[in-house]
Amino acid sequence: MSLFDQTAEKASRTLARLTSRRGVLSVLGKLIVGGAVLPLLPIDRTYGRTDPHQTDATKCDYWKYCAMDGQLCSCCGGTGTQCPPGTEASKVSWVGTCHNAQDGKNYLVSYMDCCGRSSCGQCYCSANVGERPGYEMAVHNDVNWCMANSQASYHCTVSVIVGVAE
Amino acid sequence: MSAHIRYAACAAAVLALAATAALADLPIEHAGVAALKPDNGHRLYIVDKFPPAHGIDSRVHVIDGDTFAFLGQLSNGHFGSFAISADRKTLFNATTFFSRGDHGARTDVVEYYDTSTLMPRSETLLSGNKRAMTNQYSAFLVESAESKYLLVQNATPATSVSIIDLSTKAVLAEIATAGCFGIYAAPQVPGRFSTLCGDGTALTVDFDAHGKETARKRSAPLFDPENDALFIYGVKMGDKMLFISFLGNVHSIDFAGEVATQDTPWSFIGAKEKAAHWRPGGYGNIAYSPSNGQLYVGMHPNGSEGSHKTPAVEIWKVDVARHVVAGRVKSDGANYLQLSKETHPLLFSVNVKDDIPGSVTRYDADTLKVLGTSKPDLLEGGGPIWVE
Numbered sequence: 001m002s003l004f005d006q007t008a009e010k011a012s013r014t015l016a017r018l019t020s021r022r023g024v025l026s027v028l029g030k031l032i033v034g035g036a037v038l039p040l041l042p043i044d045r046t047y048g049r050t051d052p053h054q055t056d057a058t059k060c061d062y063w064k065y066c067a068m069d070g071q072l073c074s075c076c077g078g079t080g081t082q083c084p085p086g087t088e089a090s091k092v093s094w095v096g097t098c099h100n101a102q103d104g105k106n107y108l109v110s111y112m113d114c115c116g117r118s119s120c121g122q123c124y125c126s127a128n129v130g131e132r133p134g135y136e137m138a139v140h141n142d143v144n145w146c147m148a149n150s151q152a153s154y155h156c157t158v159s160v161i162v163g164v165a166e
Numbered sequence: 167m168s169a170h171i172r173y174a175a176c177a178a179a180v181l182a183l184a185a186t187a188a189l190a191d192l193p194i195e196h197a198g199v200a201a202l203k204p205d206n207g208h209r210l211y212i213v214d215k216f217p218p219a220h221g222i223d224s225r226v227h228v229i230d231g232d233t234f235a236f237l238g239q240l241s242n243g244h245f246g247s248f249a250i251s252a253d254r255k256t257l258f259n260a261t262t263f264f265s266r267g268d269h270g271a272r273t274d275v276v277e278y279y280d281t282s283t284l285m286p287r288s289e290t291l292l293s294g295n296k297r298a299m300t301n302q303y304s305a306f307l308v309e310s311a312e313s314k315y316l317l318v319q320n321a322t323p324a325t326s327v328s329i330i331d332l333s334t335k336a337v338l339a340e341i342a343t344a345g346c347f348g349i350y351a352a353p354q355v356p357g358r359f360s361t362l363c364g365d366g367t368a369l370t371v372d373f374d375a376h377g378k379e380t381a382r383k384r385s386a387p388l389f390d391p392e393n394d395a396l397f398i399y400g401v402k403m404g405d406k407m408l409f410i411s412f413l414g415n416v417h418s419i420d421f422a423g424e425v426a427t428q429d430t431p432w433s434f435i436g437a438k439e440k441a442a443h444w445r446p447g448g449y450g451n452i453a454y455s456p457s458n459g460q461l462y463v464g465m466h467p468n469g470s471e472g473s474h475k476t477p478a479v480e481i482w483k484v485d486v487a488r489h490v491v492a493g494r495v496k497s498d499g500a501n502y503l504q505l506s507k508e509t510h511p512l513l514f515s516v517n518v519k520d521d522i523p524g525s526v527t528r529y530d531a532d533t534l535k536v537l538g539t540s541k542p543d544l545l546e547g548g549g550p551i552w553v554e
Contacts, residue, residue, distance in 0.1 A: 047447075048472025066472070071217050092323055118268035119221025129472035133398040134300070134347030135364045136391055137323050144245050144299035148322060152299065153222055153244060153268040 050127045052101035060125035064109050067096025068125050069141035070157030073114050075123035080158060083114035087155050090115055091148045094141050096130050097165045106165040111141065112158050116151030202284060207506055208232050210526065211250070211257070211552040212516060212545060213242050213302065215449070215501070219523075219547025222268050226259070227545065228284065231506070231514060231553065234526055234540035238284045245299035247307035247319070254554055255281055260292075260307045260318055262299055276307075276318065276330065281554070290335045292328060296320040302550055303399040303450060305348035314356035317349045327359065329377040338377025343369060348398045350421045353405040360421040362398065366391050368419065368426035385426040389417060397446070397474070401454040401461075403486065408454055408461060410446050412474045416461070416484075434463075434484045434491050445469030447476035450502040450550050454486070455511045458532055461486050462513055464500045477501045477518055483534060495534040498522055504551045505531055512537070516548040524548030 050068075051061040057080030058072060064080070065072075077084035090113040098109050134140045146152045203209075208231035214220040224242040229235065242248060243261030250257055257279035265271040274292035279285065298306060298321035306319040309332075316330040320340065325347055329338045345364045352358035352370075357380075360370040366389045372381040389396045389411060396417060400407035409417045411431070418429040435444055444467050446452070451464030464478030477499035485492040499522060500515035513531040518524060524545025528538045 047476040048470045048474075069475075116269050119217055119219075121218055121221075124218040126475055127472055128475055131472065131474075132391055132395050133362070134298075134321070134325070135345070135362045135398070136395075137321070137325070137345075137347065137364075140347075142301040143321055143323070145323075147295075147299050151269050152262070152272055152295070153264060154217075154299075155221075 048127060048129055050098070050129070052099045055102075058123065060123070060127070063100050064098050064107070064159045064161070065125055066098035066127050066129040067094070067109065067131050067139070067141065068111060068127050068157065068159065069131065070111070070113065070125065071120045071155075072123035072125060073120070073156040073158045076114075076120035076156040078114065078156065078158060081160050083112075083158060084117075084120070084156065087114040087116050088149060088151060089113075089158070090145045093145050094131075094137075094139055095162070096139065098129070107161045108163045108165050109159050110162045111145075112160065113145040114155045114158060115146035115149045116153060117155040118153055120156040122156075202228075202282060203230065203237055205254070205281065205554060206232075207508060207554070208512065209237070209554050210504075210514060211248065211554070212524075212526070213246070213248055213549040213551075214545065215518070215524070215547040215549030216245065216301070217547075219545075222264065224261075224549075226257070229526070229544075231512065231526075231528060232538075234538070234544060240279055240284055240286075245301070247298075247300075247302045248550070248552070249304070249307040249309060250281070250552055250554055252309055252313050256287075257281055257284075258307055258309070258316060260297060262297060276316065278335070288335055290330050290337060292318065292337065294340075296322050296326065296328070296340070298325075301449065303348070304550075305350065305398050305400065308349040308351050308359070310351045310356045310359070311354050312356045317351065317359055319347070319349055321347070325361075327361070327371075329373060331377075339373065339379075341371055341373060341377075341379050343371070348400075350400060350407055350419075352421050352423075353402075354422060358421075358424075360426050362388075362396060364391055368421070370421065370424060370426055372424065381424065383425045388419060388426070388428050389431075395474075397452070399450055399452070401452055403454050403456065408452070408486070410452050410463060412445065414444070414446050414463075414465075416486075416489075432489045434482070434489055436491070439467075442467050443469045445473060445476075447474055448478055448501045449475065450504075451478060451500060453503040453505045453513065455505045455531060457507075457509050457511050459486050460484065460492060460531065462503050462505070462531070464497065464503060464515075478515070481513070481515065481529075481534070483531075493534045495529065495536070498525065498527070500527070501548055502551045504553045506553050512553075514551055514553055516545070516551045518548045522548075526551075 210229040228238040246261030259277040274297040298319040318328040346361040366387040448464040461484040478497040483493035499519035502516040506512040511531040513529040
């Protein structure tokens with residue numbers, strides 16, 4: 001991982017940990033103004049109805065996919081958090097806030113696209129809770145979040161917990 | 167010779183003649199290129215929706231809206247945007263290609279195709295790897311008033327707009343639009359566009375003949391992005407544009423002046439339907455016909471936070487002058503709507519459901535009667551539609 005990537009990931013995790021959703025938006029917005037910075041991508045199928053009890057990361061209703069819109073890397077040779085071999089994680093991403101029924105907490109989740117291969121074509125899911133059009137880019141999932149990578153083609157999407165939502 | 171023997175001899179002779187005829191050589195054939203069927207106002211352009219279909223080789227399918235027969239195709243690349251010139255002579259195709267298919271050097275380009283031949287005539291290279299790779303809506307590739315400029319949405323994810331002079335096909339400039347997304351050209355002023363912003367305002371930018379920004383003015387708050395966000399796509403209604411919110415409020419926004427303004431927003435959803443949580447949904451699920459003054463909206467019941475991309479369960483016809491629902495029809499998952507431009511318009515929907523990869527339905531837009539439906543897998547991924 002390049003120094004830039006590490007810096008960007010650390011920045012996004014710190015931001016997500018320390019701020020509310022609205023706060024994340026405002027700070028990310030300022031960072032984005034300065035140029036390409038943080039990561040994510042987009043698309044469909046539970047339409048707002050994931051299951052806080054679901055723990056299977058190959059299912060569209062997996063609790064962490066509440067703001068998902070994309071093809072699950074867990075169906076494409078990767079896992080819920082790891083990109084498939086041969087791809088690279090996006091440098092920028094979008095965020096969501098999802099409820100985990102196991103511990104009753106809300107988590108800030110960063111959705112990162114995996115890049116450099118064509119469409120995986122498997123397990124397309126779309127939940128979109130908290131998703132907004134591109135004028136709120138940090139919570140927007142209709143863009144290709146591989147956009148800032150040197151290999152910018154979209155393959156699939158993973159999700160990682162970046163903090164507990166306050 | 168008996169009668170039956172004469173009959174048998176005659177039959178044999180006929181068979182021999184038939185055999186001779188069957189053995190005659192077929193005419194020589196020559197391969198060629200078919201002429202595109204002339205545009206009758208029902209020509210459809212439908213793009214593959216990604217994902218799941220066709221990631222790096224998305225296609226624009228040219229389809230006969232009367233028969234649903236394929237007429238031709240062009241490539242829409244990776245997360246491309248598409249538009250048609252006001253004079254209907256040119257297809258604008260803004261997209262991204264990679265030198266090795268799904269990897270390698272990235273090229274962002276606007277291609278200009280001839281609508282009568284489907285051949286590319288020229289192109290504009292876009293530098294900087296900035297073009298917004300996005301599910302496409304009509305707001306991302308926009309022709310200005312008087313067809314003078316072509317405006318291209320960028321996102322790195324920092325947002326900006328590139329301005330192309332359509333007389334020279336040269337990129338004039340890039341204008342930063344931080345925190346805002348979507349392009350809405352002023353109806354009368356070529357050097358003016360607006361964009362919607364994350365604080366619920368619209369930003370209006372003026373630029374000169376060199377593409378240099380000369381003014382920017384922000385409107386008063388027009389919508390609430392947190393509690394009732396506006397879908398990014400608007401439809402033209404005269405010199406204004408109609409937008410719809412996640413909860414079903416209609417915003418008529420005027421982008422003509424230096425500052426965007428709007429009429430008082432209104433809702434067409436009655437108390438009973440509101441209680442059943444009917445909401446708009448889908449990707450490009452509104453259309454407006456100036457012929458009959460009706461707004462068409464893809465709707466679903468039991469809506470909730472996050473349901474705004476749900477394909478339509480019904481299509482509602484809304485009388486814009488009276489603010490009431492004038493008709494409803496069931497839908498097999500309309501995700502995109504578009505109208506023909508005739509006096510009694512046709513409504514076309516592109517439908518997607520679990521068992522429908524991509525079909526097209528044609529309605530009488532006045533009566534909402536279904537006039538025809540394509541096979542369910544006409545498209546591998548039903549995406550945005552244009553009718554010309």
